[in-house]
Amino acid sequence: MNQHIDPGSLRADDGIERGGMLLHVDNISLSFGGVKAIADISFDIKKGEIRAIIGPNGAGKTSMLNVINGFYHPQEGTITFRGEKRRHMRPHRAASQGIARTFQNIALFKGMSTLDNIMTGRMTLMRSNILAQALWFGPAQKEELAHRETVEKIIDFLEIEHIRKTPVGRLPYGLQKRVELGRALAADPALLLLDEPMAGMNLEEKEDMSRFVLDVNQQFGTTIALIEHDMGVVMDLSDRVVVLDYGRKIGDGSPDEVRNNQDVIDAYLGVSHD
Amino acid sequence: MLYRETGDFKSNYAADQQTFPIKSERYLFWAAMAFAFLVVPFFINDYWEKSVIVPLLVWAMAALGLNILTGYCGQVSLGTGGFMAVGAYACYKLMTGFPDLNIFFVVILSGGVTALVGMLFGLPSLRIKGFYLAVATLAAQFFLVWLFNKVPWFYNYSASGQITAPERTIFGIAVTGATAPPWATYLFCLAMVFIFAWIARNLTRGQLGRSWMAIRDMDIAAEIIGVQPMKAKISAFAVSSFYIGAAGALYFSVWLGAAEPTEAFGIDKSFLVLFMVIIGGLGSILGSFLGAAFLTLMPVLLKNVMVGGLGWPTDLAAHIEIMLVGGLIVFFLIVEPHGLAQLWRLAKEKLRLWPFPY
Amino acid sequence: MSPDFLNFIETVLNGLMTGVMYSLVALGFVLIFKASGIFNFAQGVMALFAALTLVGLQTGQVPFAHLINAVLGTDVHNWGPGLPTVLAILLTMAVMILLAYIVEKVVLKHLVNQEPIILFMATIGLAYFLEGFGDLMWGADVKALNVGLPTGGSFWWEDVTRGWASEGSEYFGMYIDTLDVSAAIIALILVIALTVFSQYTATGRALRAVADDHQAALSVGISLRGIWVIVWSISGFVALVAGIMWGAKSGVQFSLSLIALKALPVLILGGFTSIPGAIVGGLIIGVGEKLAEAYVGPLVGGAVENWFAYMVALAFLLFRPQGLYGEKIIERI
Numbered sequence: 017m018n019q020h021i022d023p024g025s026l027r028a029d030d031g032i033e034r035g036g037m038l039l040h041v042d043n044i045s046l047s048f049g050g051v052k053a054i055a056d057i058s059f060d061i062k063k064g065e066i067r068a069i070i071g072p073n074g075a076g077k078t079s080m081l082n083v084i085n086g087f088y089h090p091q092e093g094t095i096t097f098r099g100e101k102r103r104h105m106r107p108h109r110a111a112s113q114g115i116a117r118t119f120q121n122i123a124l125f126k127g128m129s130t131l132d133n134i135m136t137g138r139m140t141l142m143r144s145n146i147l148a149q150a151l152w153f154g155p156a157q158k159e160e161l162a163h164r165e166t167v168e169k170i171i172d173f174l175e176i177e178h179i180r181k182t183p184v185g186r187l188p189y190g191l192q193k194r195v196e197l198g199r200a201l202a203a204d205p206a207l208l209l210l211d212e213p214m215a216g217m218n219l220e221e222k223e224d225m226s227r228f229v230l231d232v233n234q235q236f237g238t239t240i241a242l243i244e245h246d247m248g249v250v251m252d253l254s255d256r257v258v259v260l261d262y263g264r265k266i267g268d269g270s271p272d273e274v275r276n277n278q279d280v281i282d283a284y285l286g287v288s289h290d
Numbered sequence: 291m292l293y294r295e296t297g298d299f300k301s302n303y304a305a306d307q308q309t310f311p312i313k314s315e316r317y318l319f320w321a322a323m324a325f326a327f328l329v330v331p332f333f334i335n336d337y338w339e340k341s342v343i344v345p346l347l348v349w350a351m352a353a354l355g356l357n358i359l360t361g362y363c364g365q366v367s368l369g370t371g372g373f374m375a376v377g378a379y380a381c382y383k384l385m386t387g388f389p390d391l392n393i394f395f396v397v398i399l400s401g402g403v404t405a406l407v408g409m410l411f412g413l414p415s416l417r418i419k420g421f422y423l424a425v426a427t428l429a430a431q432f433f434l435v436w437l438f439n440k441v442p443w444f445y446n447y448s449a450s451g452q453i454t455a456p457e458r459t460i461f462g463i464a465v466t467g468a469t470a471p472p473w474a475t476y477l478f479c480l481a482m483v484f485i486f487a488w489i490a491r492n493l494t495r496g497q498l499g500r501s502w503m504a505i506r507d508m509d510i511a512a513e514i515i516g517v518q519p520m521k522a523k524i525s526a527f528a529v530s531s532f533y534i535g536a537a538g539a540l541y542f543s544v545w546l547g548a549a550e551p552t553e554a555f556g557i558d559k560s561f562l563v564l565f566m567v568i569i570g571g572l573g574s575i576l577g578s579f580l581g582a583a584f585l586t587l588m589p590v591l592l593k594n595v596m597v598g599g600l601g602w603p604t605d606l607a608a609h610i611e612i613m614l615v616g617g618l619i620v621f622f623l624i625v626e627p628h629g630l631a632q633l634w635r636l637a638k639e640k641l642r643l644w645p646f647p648y
Numbered sequence: 649m650s651p652d653f654l655n656f657i658e659t660v661l662n663g664l665m666t667g668v669m670y671s672l673v674a675l676g677f678v679l680i681f682k683a684s685g686i687f688n689f690a691q692g693v694m695a696l697f698a699a700l701t702l703v704g705l706q707t708g709q710v711p712f713a714h715l716i717n718a719v720l721g722t723d724v725h726n727w728g729p730g731l732p733t734v735l736a737i738l739l740t741m742a743v744m745i746l747l748a749y750i751v752e753k754v755v756l757k758h759l760v761n762q763e764p765i766i767l768f769m770a771t772i773g774l775a776y777f778l779e780g781f782g783d784l785m786w787g788a789d790v791k792a793l794n795v796g797l798p799t800g801g802s803f804w805w806e807d808v809t810r811g812w813a814s815e816g817s818e819y820f821g822m823y824i825d826t827l828d829v830s831a832a833i834i835a836l837i838l839v840i841a842l843t844v845f846s847q848y849t850a851t852g853r854a855l856r857a858v859a860d861d862h863q864a865a866l867s868v869g870i871s872l873r874g875i876w877v878i879v880w881s882i883s884g885f886v887a888l889v890a891g892i893m894w895g896a897k898s899g900v901q902f903s904l905s906l907i908a909l910k911a912l913p914v915l916i917l918g919g920f921t922s923i924p925g926a927i928v929g930g931l932i933i934g935v936g937e938k939l940a941e942a943y944v945g946p947l948v949g950g951a952v953e954n955w956f957a958y959m960v961a962l963a964f965l966l967f968r969p970q971g972l973y974g975e976k977i978i979e980r981i
Contacts, residue, residue, distance in 0.1 A: 085514055111516030123511035125504050127573065135497075136504050140516035142497045146525065152492035157304065160496060164303045203516060366765060418965050420765060421687050421920070425912045426965060429958030440949040557909070561772065568769055602718040605788060613780030619773025623766055624758040 032098060034064040038207060038239050044083055044093035046076075053079045054090070055263045061207065066233050067241045068250045068271075071260035072283060077243045078120055080260065081209045084241075085117055086110040098206070112140040114206030118196045118213060120243075126185035130176060130195050133184055134167045137202030170198050174228060190221040197228060201238075208232065210242035214249055222246065226253060251275070259283070309491055315638075326480060331473040339472035340545070346586045347479040348541045353566040353578035354483075354490050355533025360564070361572035362494055363526035364506030365415050369427035371559035372434035373531050375551055376404040377538025379444050382453040385466075385543065386446060393458040393465055397482065397539045404535020405528040407434075412527025416520055419509075431557055438551040452550045455543040466543045475544050482540065486533060491575050493529060502526050503573070534563075565615060569622050571631030580630040585615070649812050651819040658809075658822040659942045660935055665828035667934020668835045669897075672890040673911040674918065674926035675839070676883040681920045682859040683879040684756075687768045690775035692908020694744070694884060697782040699891030699900040701743050703793050704786040705736040711785045733795050737888070744884030745877075752877045779905060788902065793895035798826040831893040838889060839927060842882075851878060859921070913961030933957045 032038060039061040046054040054076045061067045069077050082088040084095060086105040094101050097113060111117075116137070125133050142163060148156040171177055174194050179187060184195055193213060200208055213229065214222045226249055232238050244250050250257060251271040259267035259280045266279040274280055300306040310316040334343065352370060359365050380403040384396045391399075411430040415423050438444050445453050457467025464470040465478040493499055501522040504512035513519050542549045549555070562585065570581020589611050596607040626632055673691060680688040688694075704711065708730030717723055731739065755774060759767055806821030813819035846852035857865040858875050866872055894904050914933050918925025940956045 087510070087514055106518075107514040108516050108518045111514060117514050119511060123508050123514075125507035125512070127507050128500070128503050132500055132503070136500045136512075136517070137515055139497065139501060139504075144497070146493070146498060146529075149496040149498050150489045150492055152496070156492070156496055157307075160307070161303050164307075168303070199515060366768075414962060414965055418969050421768060421912075422916060422965055422969065424768075425916050425958065426962045428909065428912060429955060429962040432955035432958055436951060436954050440951065561776075564769070564772070600718075603714075606714050606718055606784070609780045609783040609788065611780070613777050613784060616773045616776025616778070616780060620755055620770050620777065623762075623770045623773065624755070627762070627766060 032063050034237065036063050037061075037096075038063040038098060039084070039241075040094075040096035041080075041084070042094050042096065044080075044090045044095070046079055046083060046088055046090040052263050054083065056093070057260070057263075057265045058093075059258045059265065059268055061239060061241055062256075063239050064233075064237055065239060065255040066229070066253050067239075068254035068257045069241060069243045069260065070245070070247075070250055070257060070274075071266075074262075075260040076263040077260055078211055079263075081117065081211055081241070081243065084110075084207075085115045085209060108140075111203065114203070115209065116200035116203040116205035116207070117209040118193075118200050118211055120211040120215065122189075122192045122196055124184045124192055124196055124199070127183060129181050129183055130187070130198075131167065131171070131180045133195055134170060134198045134202045135163065137199035138163045138167065138204075140203060166204075167202055170201050173201075173231070174198050190217055190224075193217065193221075193225065194228070197225075201232065205238060208238050208240045210240060210244075212243050212245065214244060214246055222249065229253060307495070309495075323484070327477070331477055334472045334476050336472050339476050342586065342590055343476055344479050344545045346583055347476075347483045348537050348545055349563065349566060349586055350579045350582035351483050351486060351540065352534050352537035352563045353570060353582045354487060354575065355530045355535075355537060356563050357567045357570075357572065357574070357578045358490060358494070358502070358533065359526050359530035361567055361574065361577070362499060362506060363502040363523065363530075364509075365412075365523065365526060366420065366424045366564075367427040367530070368424050368557070368560045368564070369411060369430035369434075370534055370563040371555040371557055372431040373404050373408055373534040374538030374541060374559060375434050375438055375555035376407045376531075377401060377535030378542035378549055378555070379438050379453065380404065380535065381539035381543050382446075382455070383444070385456055385458060389456070393460060393478075393543070394482075396458070397536050397543075400539035401532040401536035404538065405532040408527045408531020408534070409524050412524050412531075415523045415527065428557075431560055435551045435555055438555075450550075452548055453542065454548040455546075458543070466547070468547065470544075479540055479544055482536070486536065487575060487579075490533070494575065498522075498525060506573075565619055568619060569629055571629030572627075574629070574631035576634065577629050577631030580634070584630065588614070649814060651813055654809065654813060654819060654822065655942075658824075659938050661822065661824060662828075663935030663938030664931055665825065665832060665934070666938060667931035668828070668832040669890070669893060669930075670907070670910055670914045670934055671927045671930025672831070672835050672838070672886065672893060673907050674914040674930050675835075675842070675923065676886040676890065677911055677915055678918075678921065678923055678926045679842070679883045679886065680879055683855050684858070684876055685764055685767075685862075686756075686771065687764065687920070688883065689768060689771040689908065690778055691883065691887060691911065692905040693775040693778045693782070694747070694887035695891035695894065695907070696900070696902070696904040697747075697778050697891075698740055698744055698884065698888040699793060699895035699904060700782045700786040700791070702736055702740045702795075702888070702892065703791045703895070703900050705739050706730050706733060706793075707791075709786060714787055715784060737795070737892075740888055741885060744888055745881045748877050748880030748884050751880055752873055756876055757873065775905070775908075779902070783902075790899045790901040791895075793892065793900050795892055795896060797830050797896055799896065800826060802826050802829070825897075827893075827897055831897075834889060834893070835927075838886065839923065843923065855879065910957055913957040916961040917964055933960065936960055 037060055041060065042058050044054055044057050045052070057080065069080060071077055079088060083090050086107040086109060089104050094103050097115070125136065128136070142159060144156045144159045148154060171180060174197065176191065176194055176198065179191060184192055187195065197210070197213065210229070214225050217225060229240060229242070230253065233240055242254070254271060256269060257267070257271055257274045258265060259274055259277070261283040266283060267274045267277040269277070300311070305311070310319055352374060356367060356370055359367050377400045380400040381396055384391060384399055385393070411427065414426040418426060439451065445451055455466045457464050457469065459465065460478060463474045465474050494502070501512070501517045504515075504517050505519060505522045509519060512522070538555070542554070546554065566581035566585050567578065568581070569584055570579065571577025592611050592614070593604075593607055596602045596610065597604055622629060673695060676691040676694070677688060680686055680691070708726045708728040710716070710724045710727050713724050730736070751774065755770060759770055801823045805824050810819060810821035846855055854865070854870045854875055855878070857868070857870055858872060862872060891900070891904065894907060910933070914926060914929040916929075917932055918927070918929030937953050937956050940952045941950070945952045
C-alpha cells in the first residue's frame with residue numbers, strides 16, 4: 017500500500033519546491049449571459065498543500081474548478097499554472113499539463129469496467145500510435161502492460177481489487193466515488209481537484225475517503241484542491257481554506273483563521289445581504 | 291463441465307488481457323475458425339456463397355465499422371449506405387485505373403479513401419451530437435449517392451451508369467468477376483473480415499478504444515480527464531468509414547459484381563446496418579457478427595418458408611419481413627438493449643455456474 | 649416586371665407551398681418531441697399509414713386481402729363501394745388514436761427511462777413495422793387519394809400574373825397548384841388550432857408541463873402515460889392531414905414516408921421544440937430547395953433537391969447548433 021505510484025513521472029518534477037506557488041488565480045470573473053458566477057476572485061495554491069474551497073450552494077465553487085481546468089473560459093483574469101500564464105485553454109490541454117479532477121455528480125464512464133475507467137485516466141501519458149495499436153502485439157501491448165502495472169497499484173491503494181472488472185454503472189455510490197478518485201490519480205497529477213469527494217457518503221465511507229485523500233497528499237506529495245461541505249472534514253484535512261459566497265471571495269487563510277472570520281460566519285449563518 | 295474458468299489462473303497481466311481469457315472458449319473459437327477456413331471451402335456452392343455467406347461477411351464488415359462509430363464512440367450515423375458507395379466506387383476506379391494492382395490492396399485503398407471522406411463528414415460531430423449528427427450524416431448519404439449518379443467520371447462514362455467489376459485474381463485464382471469460384475470469393479472475404487475483426491478488437495481494447503468509449507459515456511468528463519474530443523471522434527469516423535468502405539468494396543466487387551448507386555447504396559442500407567448493430571449489440575465485436583448473421587439469415591429463412599414452403603407471393607413475404615425486422619428492433623430495445631451479444635454473455639454466465647446455479 | 653423576375657417569384661411561391669408540406673410533417677415531430685423528448689422517426693410512416701387507411705376505407709378494400717388470399721386461396725379484394733369521405737376520415741382518425749394507444753402500451757411504456765437515442769432507434773423500428781404492416785393491410789401499389797379538394801393549376805392566378813409582365817415579353821403567367829393553396833390554408837388553421845389548444849386548454853397546459861419537466865409534472869398529478877397517448881394521437885392527426893395533402897398531390901405510395909427524412913433538416917433549422925420554428929424552417933427549406941433546383945440544378949445535372957436540404961442543415965448546424973429558435977446550450981458538469 018505504500019508503493020510510490022509512478023517514480024519516473026515527469027510531472028512530479030517541475031522545479032517547484034514544496035511550498036512554492038503551483039497555481040495562481042488572478043482576478044477571475046465569469047458570467048453566463050449576464051449572470052455573474054464568479055466576480056474578481058484571486059487566490060493561490062502552494063505545492064504540496066491541501067487547499068479547501070468552501071462556501072454555500074451557488075457560491076461559484078464548481079465554476080471555479082471548471083475555470084481552473086479550462087472547461088469554462090473566464091471573461092476576465094488569468095490562471096498561472098507552474099509559472100505558465102493562460103486565459104483560454106481546452107480542458108484536455110489542462111489535463112495533459114497535470115490537472116486531474118473528480119466531479120460533484122459522478123462522471124464515470126458507465127459502460128466501462130473499473131479497470132478501463134482508471135486506465136482512461138492515463139490517457140495523456142500513453143503514446144503508441146494507431147498503427148501500433150491496430151497490431152497490438154509489440155509496442156502497444158508493452159505500453160498497455162506497463163500502464164496496467166501502475167493502474168493496479170492504484171487499485172490496490174484504493175482497495176478496489178474485487179471490482180476490477182465490474183462495469184462501474186453497477187457499483188454502489190461510495191465505490192463509484194472511489195473509482196473516480198482512482199481515475200484522477202491515474203493521471204499522475206500535479207494538481208488534483210476534488211469536487212465534493214464525500215458528498216452523500218455515510219460516516220464510515222467519509223473516513224475511508226479522508227484517509228485516501230490524506231494518503232495521496234502525504235505519500236505522493238500531490239497538491240490537492242477540494243470542495244467540501246462537511247466542515248469537520250475540511251477543518252481536519254486542509255492546510256488552507258478559501259471561502260466563496262455569491263461568486264466573491266470572503267475569506268482566505270488557515271482553517272482557524274477562516275473559522276473566526278466574521279464574514280464567513282455571516283455567510284454560513286445566513287445573515288441577510290442588503 | 292465444458293465451460294470452466296476455475297483453475298484457469300492468470301499469473302501475468304498479458305494473459306489476463308487476452309481476447310478469450312477462458313481456455314475452453316479459446317479452443318472453441320479456434321475450432322470454429324479452423325472449420326470456417328479449412329472445411330467450409332470444400333462444401334460451399336454458388337447459392338450459399340451468393341445468398342448467404344458472402345453477404346453475411348460483407349454485412350459483418352460494415353456492421354463492425356458502424357459499431358466502432360455508434361457502439362463504441364456513441365456517434366449515430368445514417369450515412370452507412372453513402373460510405374459503402376464511396377468504397378465501391380473507389381474500388382471500381384482503382385480496379386479500372388490500375389489493372390495490375392492486387393485486389394487485396396484495392397480493397398484496403400478503397401477503405402482508405404472512404405476513411406478520408408468519413409473524416410470530412412465527421413467534422414460536424416465536433417460541434418453537434420445525437421439526432422443532430424444523425425441528420426448531418428444523412429447529408430452525406432444523399433449527397434454521395436447523388437454524386438455517383440451525376441458525375442460520369444465515377445462510372446467511367448458507361449452508358450448504363452452502372453459499374454461492373456472486372457476479373458481480378460489472388461495467387462492466380464479469380465476472386466472477382468463472373469467466373470470466380472465460390473470457395474475463392476468466400477475465402478477472400480473471410481480472410482479480410484477475420485483480419486479486420488482482429489484489428490477492430492485490438493483498437494477497441496487499447497487506449498484509442500477507451501478514448502472512444504469515454505466520449506460515448508460522458509464526453510465532457512472525457513475531455514476534462516485528457517481525451518482530445520477531436521482526435522477521438524475523427525479517428526472513430528476514420529476507422530469506421532475505413533471498415534464501411536472496405537465492406538462497400540467487397541459488396542460491389544466480390545458479391546454483386548455490378549452496382550448502380552441508388553439501388554445498391556440507398557438509405558435502406560444505412561438502416562439495415564444500423565439494425566444489425568442494435569440487434570447484435572452496441573459496443574461489441576461479436577455483436578456485429580451476430581447482428582449481421584441474424585439479419586442476413588432471417589430473410590433467407592423467411593423467404594424459404596413463406597415463398598418456398600407456403601407458396602406465398604414474394605411481395606407479401608417482403609412486407610412481413612419488414613414488419614418483423616421493425617418489430618424485432620423494438621423488441622430488442624425493450625427486452626435487451628445490449629443485443630444478442632449480451633444474451634450470449636448471459637448464457638455463458640449461466641453455463642459457468644451450471645449445474646450449481648447458487 | 650421581366651419574365652426572369654416573374655419566374656423567380658414563381659419558384660419562390662412553389663417553394664413556399666412545398667415548404668408548407670414539410671412544415672406539416674415537421675409539426676408532428678415537434679409535438680411529440682416537446683411532450684416526451686422522443687424524436688419520432690415514424691412520423692412520416694404514420695402519414696403514409698394514415699393515407700393508406702383512408703384510401704382503403706374510402707374505396708372499400710378488404711384489409712389484409714393479400715394475406716387472406718395467399719393463406720386461404722380466396723380472391724377477395726373489396727367488400728363494397730366504400731365509405732363516404734367524411735366518415736372515412738373520422739374512422740381513420742379513430743385508427744390513429746388506437747395506434748397511439750397501442751404504441752404507448754406496447755412500446756413507450758417499456759422504454760420510459762431509456763436514453764433519447766434508444767427511443768429514437770425504437771421509433772425507427774416502429775417506422776419499419778408500420779410500413780410493413782400498412783403494406784400488408786392495404787397493399788403496396790400506388791393509390792390515388794381524392795378527398796374532394798380542388799386540384800390543378802389556378803387559371804385566375806395565371807391571368808393575374810400574365811398582366812404583370814412587361815409589355816411585349818412572352819410570358820404566360822405563373823402556375824400555382826390549387827391543392828397547394830388549400831394545403832397552405834389547412835396548415836395555417838392547424839397551427840393556429842394547436843397553438844390555441846396548447847395555450848388555453850387544461851390538457852394543453854399539462855402537455856407543456858410535461859415538456860418542461862417529467863418528474864415535476866408527475867408530482868402534481870399529471871398522468872404521463874395519458875399525456876403520451878394524447879400527444880401521439882394529435883401527431884397522428886397531424887400525420888393524417890399531412891398524409892391527405894401529400895397523398896392527394898402525388899399519390900399514396902412508399903415515397904410518402906421519405907418526406908419524414910425531409911422534415912429532419914426542417915427541424916434542425918427550426919429547432920426541435922418550436923412550432924413557429926417548424927413552420928419557418930419548412931418554408932426556408934422548401935424555397936431553398938426549389939431555388940437550388942431551378943438555378944443550381946442545371947449546372948450540375950439536376951436532382952439537387954435530393955440533398956440540398958441536408959446540406960443547408962449541415963452548414964447551419966456548424967454555426968448555430970441550437971437551431972433558429974432554440975436556446976443556447978450551457979454545458980454543466
